[in-house]
Amino acid sequence: MTPGAAIEVEGLTKSFAGRVVVDRLSLAVPSGRIMGFLGPNGSGKTTTLRMLCGLLTPDSGRGTCLGLDILTEAQRIKRQVGYMTQRFSLYEDLSIVENLDFIGRVFGLAERRRKVSQALDRLGLTARRRQLAGELSGGWKQRLALAACILHEPRLLLLDEPTAGVDPKARRDFWAQIHGLAADGMTVLVSTHYMDEAERCHLIAYIAYGRLLAKGPVAQVIAEAGLSTFTITAAADKVAELADRLTGLPGVDLVAPFGSALHVGGGDREQLLASLAPYRDNPALVWREDSATLEDAFIHLMGKSSDNFSNGPVS
Amino acid sequence: MISGGRLMAMIIKEFVQVRRDRLTFSMMVGIPLMQLVLFGFAINSDPKHLPTAVVDADHGPFGRALVAAMQASAYFAVTGEVDSEAEADRLLVEDRVQFVVNIPPDFSRRVARGERPALLVEADATDPAAMSGALGTLSLLAETALDHDLGGPLASLKASPPPFELRLHRRYNQEASTQFNIVPGLMGVVLTMTMVIMTSLAVTRERERGTMENLLVMPLRPIEVMLGKIVPYVVMGYVQVAVILAAARLVFGVPIVGSVWLLSLGSALFIAANLAVGFTFSTVAKNQLQAMQMSFFYFLPSILLSGFMFPFRGMPRWAQLLGEALPLTHYLRVVRGIMLKGDGVADIAVEAAAMAAILVVVSVIAMLRYRETLD
Numbered sequence: 001m002t003p004g005a006a007i008e009v010e011g012l013t014k015s016f017a018g019r020v021v022v023d024r025l026s027l028a029v030p031s032g033r034i035m036g037f038l039g040p041n042g043s044g045k046t047t048t049l050r051m052l053c054g055l056l057t058p059d060s061g062r063g064t065c066l067g068l069d070i071l072t073e074a075q076r077i078k079r080q081v082g083y084m085t086q087r088f089s090l091y092e093d094l095s096i097v098e099n100l101d102f103i104g105r106v107f108g109l110a111e112r113r114r115k116v117s118q119a120l121d122r123l124g125l126t127a128r129r130r131q132l133a134g135e136l137s138g139g140w141k142q143r144l145a146l147a148a149c150i151l152h153e154p155r156l157l158l159l160d161e162p163t164a165g166v167d168p169k170a171r172r173d174f175w176a177q178i179h180g181l182a183a184d185g186m187t188v189l190v191s192t193h194y195m196d197e198a199e200r201c202h203l204i205a206y207i208a209y210g211r212l213l214a215k216g217p218v219a220q221v222i223a224e225a226g227l228s229t230f231t232i233t234a235a236a237d238k239v240a241e242l243a244d245r246l247t248g249l250p251g252v253d254l255v256a257p258f259g260s261a262l263h264v265g266g267g268d269r270e271q272l273l274a275s276l277a278p279y280r281d282n283p284a285l286v287w288r289e290d291s292a293t294l295e296d297a298f299i300h301l302m303g304k305s306s307d308n309f310s311n312g313p314v315s
Numbered sequence: 316m317i318s319g320g321r322l323m324a325m326i327i328k329e330f331v332q333v334r335r336d337r338l339t340f341s342m343m344v345g346i347p348l349m350q351l352v353l354f355g356f357a358i359n360s361d362p363k364h365l366p367t368a369v370v371d372a373d374h375g376p377f378g379r380a381l382v383a384a385m386q387a388s389a390y391f392a393v394t395g396e397v398d399s400e401a402e403a404d405r406l407l408v409e410d411r412v413q414f415v416v417n418i419p420p421d422f423s424r425r426v427a428r429g430e431r432p433a434l435l436v437e438a439d440a441t442d443p444a445a446m447s448g449a450l451g452t453l454s455l456l457a458e459t460a461l462d463h464d465l466g467g468p469l470a471s472l473k474a475s476p477p478p479f480e481l482r483l484h485r486r487y488n489q490e491a492s493t494q495f496n497i498v499p500g501l502m503g504v505v506l507t508m509t510m511v512i513m514t515s516l517a518v519t520r521e522r523e524r525g526t527m528e529n530l531l532v533m534p535l536r537p538i539e540v541m542l543g544k545i546v547p548y549v550v551m552g553y554v555q556v557a558v559i560l561a562a563a564r565l566v567f568g569v570p571i572v573g574s575v576w577l578l579s580l581g582s583a584l585f586i587a588a589n590l591a592v593g594f595t596f597s598t599v600a601k602n603q604l605q606a607m608q609m610s611f612f613y614f615l616p617s618i619l620l621s622g623f624m625f626p627f628r629g630m631p632r633w634a635q636l637l638g639e640a641l642p643l644t645h646y647l648r649v650v651r652g653i654m655l656k657g658d659g660v661a662d663i664a665v666e667a668a669a670m671a672a673i674l675v676v677v678s679v680i681a682m683l684r685y686r687e688t689l690d
Contacts, residue, residue, distance in 0.1 A: 053532055057690055078534045089529035106533045148529075 004031045006156050006187035007052060009063025014047050014056060021047045023210035029189055034182050036201035037191040040302060044210040045191040046086060049158045053083045066155055082149030086160040088141050092134030096125055096144055099133055100151055107152040119147040139170030146177060157181065159190040163197065175200050195295045206301060213301045218294055225297035228272055229265030233286040236260040249275035254299050265296055338605045346612060354619050361448040362629025364392040367414040368403050371396055375423025377461055382416065384460035390449040407486060408656055410648060413439050413446060426478050433480045440485035441655050442496045445626030450483065457481040487655040494567045499650040500623045502559045503643050507589055507617050510552055514593030515606040517544040523602050537685040545590040552586035572657035581649040584667055588642040588674040595677055598684035617643045645669045
């Protein structure tokens, strides 16, 4: 075991009905860090998180979570891990405080009342404590879900797309909470689709089609993608036409319109420049070379990896 | 206005959905057929071959002739002669026989003398409907059973009135009140219905609402989940028992001959067995609709094959075996036994053991079906 690794797994594999959803995944998450877990829909993020917390049994592979074997010590892992499900999974017909009391009792918490009121305070839920969970809006539900999974003071948080469908303000508050928890020593593995959220993580891991494609700090992942990118500004009605022409040229790996600008890039700088050359002298276009974004890096990675799901993805 | 196109869109979508839900589909197609066969052949409201004990203190020809005639009528199946009335009584209490025919000493001689002696037939009248056919036949038999033996000089006795007086004693339910049978039985039926439905929805609801995932990720054991889901309904089941018992006593005037405490003990076992059945359904059903359908599928035979609606003894052997596998069958015997006959611990022990056995088997199945992971 690497010293200070909260999660360390090797060769995790899981199939459903003959389809490999997670393929020989190896991952290490250092203690006290926030790792962003990224990847397209159906790439195996949820399945991986479920294997880590004992909800699913891997077909093969091994590993530890907080130093406990994920294959044989799932029950002990459950006591020390907080898992926030993608779909709201608390009782809508119970109030906030009733939900938290239930969880506190299941975990057999000493000083349950104090810990529940602490969690309520921490997430600003105290004023709404008597409201039924089902009546809460998305942002408040998400706070309640977070309160529920940190109530038993876990050492590791597994968050499955916690901010899906939540407004920007609530997302920002949520991330402030996550950083606060990490500062207290909690390790966090959080899956997300939002690039701005990925950039808030200490580390990111990117998976597609069940395979780990990149990992490390954000800057490193971008640098390793080795992309050259340009922003081309054109008349608004010409952008779509230009995009069509550029798409598919050798060396042009990504073409994305942003309003009246077009973002193009590729992994092979020479080829990219050669393909773009005929358009560079067009006076109607304004060229600017910029640095690749994380999103560019991911779309590039995705394009490179082969799709092993001929029947469409599963989550 | 109704648009044909829009209507078709709705109809096609509905068909696709029904076809996709395999359980519902098979329930709608296969089950009615199965039930038709099952209940069509099993149910018989005019049971024959009712077990009958004979106490023959006479050992004379006329007594024997009467017994033979009863046997020949197909309504009575003489299961044996017993020596004393006390023994015959025990057979009635234990539900082993439905009728006891008491042939008094000197019966044959007194018939021959034309004294019209009395002959006592005792019947277990807890279910009056079950024996109406047999009793009708019996009074006919009384007039003709001895005709063959009354030959020669005794031929004059053939004419009516019959050569002996038939006295019928309805035990446990002297007025042959149907309510005495139905009301205690209803207790079992109501408990079956509510207990099975409530628990069958229990786990299914967690799964359907997505709360199962959260439940599984917490350190809860399957047995803790199951007991936790069941205990609240045990309490509710007891409330139902109390309400029905009070109504039985005060509104319908049904006697409670035996011990109320023993009855609550038996009810506990029955409630637990039903909840375990419901919990098992809950682990099988994919959604709440399926859970309801399964409960209903269980409820129907419980009513029809348990002896609640139709006499248990009227059913063919295979249907009786099916009925024995249902907790309600045993509970009905316990409730009717305790309330109407005053059964004690020893009298209900076998039925209680049967319910306990069903409880254990079903609980084991439920535990095996309940998954601690989402695999």
